[in-house]
Amino acid sequence: MRIAINGFGRIGRTILRQVLTDPHADDITITRINDIAPPETCAYLLNYDSVYGPLPQRAEARDGALHVSGRVIPLTQIADPGALNLGATDLLMECTGKVKTRDDALRTLDAGATRVLVSRPCEGADVTCVMGANEDQMGAARIVSNASCTTNALAPLLRELESRFGILTGHMTTIHCYTGSQPMVDAPRGDTLVRSRAGAVSMVPTTTSAMKLIDRVLPDLAGRVTGAAVRVPTISVSAVDLTVRLKAPPADMAQALREMANDSAVIGLTEDPTVSTDLRGRPESLVLAPHETRVTGDQARIFGWYDNEWGFSARMRDMARRMTS
Template sequence: MRIVIHGFGRIGRVILRQILTDPAHHDIEVVVINDIASPETCAYLFKYDSVFGSLPGGATFTDGALHAGGRHIPLLTGVALPDLPLKGVDLVMDCTGALKSRGTATAALRAGARSVLISGPSNVADETIVLGANDDRMGAARIVSNASCTTNALAPLLRDLDTRFGMIQGHMTTIHCYTGSQPMVDAPRGPDLARNRAGAVSMVPTTTSAAKLIDRVLPDLAGRVTGAAVRVPAISVSAVDLVVRLTHPPDDPAGALREIAETNAVIGVVEDPCVSVDLRARTESLVIAPHETLATGDQLRIFGWYDNEWGFSARMLDVARMMHARED
């Protein structure tokens, strides 16, 4: 599979790190990387990472290419998506967070790319796909959104809960680490006033896109699941705290959650009393902590962890493979 990484920020760099360090991805050829930052800065930030540590073997930029993991990948600066060398490319991973135009996405297809996968919620995509929740809707979609990290954590669990026990309603709070959308010191960033406060100092109540995306990904549950977020002073790994009412509550809630994890490849389990740092670099979309389960009548409280960068990037690669498999 021949891919282009357009946008070499947090997700773009983690995707490439997984490609280089996981032998399962040896067959993926990265044709080119493009970002708005200087190539020297991109190479430096890829070599040294404050979350996942230094890249084994290091990384350098010379002769117009990123040299890492025995590969030499052309690294461009500030090229518009349709102007990239896309002829013969199987898939573009748009990791810019700035693809807002349907015309730009379709122009990439006309330039030669077979498909475009967007690393976030998107209104220009043909479909929003969450592995383990609605991937049966992939069809022939050429422009696909991989939703959000929180939607990937929540939707597969909700689907299984509804299928097995019948969902009446639910509310999710994501306890989310701070991200680049928040300032390090109080500064104007947008209309959500609390999000203008220093992200590494306070817990910040805010919204989550997952609340709306669940309706899109699981239309049968539309209007039955609400969501909110609290950004917290942690650099990686987030959590889902979900309370649901079920038509047929399981007799053994913790056991039922373990069974869901056994049958859904994107859901894992952690039995020990862990803290967030212990879940760093887990590839699952959600890692349930069964011992945190509480049940009262038809109401069930479920707690799970997710590495919002590493797990989400793993799903980007999984969905990319699904999209490519349609060509074979």
């Protein structure tokens, strides 16, 4: 599978880290990395990461390529995705965060990509897919949105709850670490006033795109589940705190969650008392904590962790395999 990466930020670098360190990723060849940052900066940020630590291998930028672990990956700095000239590439992973519409994505197809997988919501994509929720809807789509990290955490859980017990209503709060969309000091940013406040200082109540995306991914649940977000001053790992009313609640909700995780390829489990840093680097879309479950009548509170960078990047790899198979 020949993959090009456009955008070598948090997700682009995490995908490459996974390809370099996962023995099960030997089916993936990275044919090109494109980012407007200087090559030396790209190599430096791959070698040293504030979340995941130093790269086990040494990456160097020289002669127009990234040299790492015996691989020579062409490294370009082209701002216009339509000018990439992708050549022999099965799929482009669009990770700049700037491709937000179908017209944007079409520019990458014009550059020679056979298919494009967008690492964010994309209006007008052929389909928005989440592994464990609706990947069977992909078909022969050429422009696929991998939704968002929170959607990847929530959608598989909702699908399992709906199919097993039926959902009457629900509300999800994502307790989300700060991201690059927030300023480090108070500064005008975003479409809500509180997003302009320093992200590493305060808890910031805000919105989440996940609820709009859930309606796309699981249209049968449209209007039944609401959601919100609280951005918190941690650098990685987020959480889903879901309260649902079920049509036919199980006698033992915690045990039902254990069975759910056992049956799922993207939902994990932790039985230990954990804090967010303990989940760093977990590849699942969501890691359920059954001991945090609370049940009152037909209402259940369900809690799970997700590494919003590592888990999402792992699903990008899974989706790429599915798109190119």
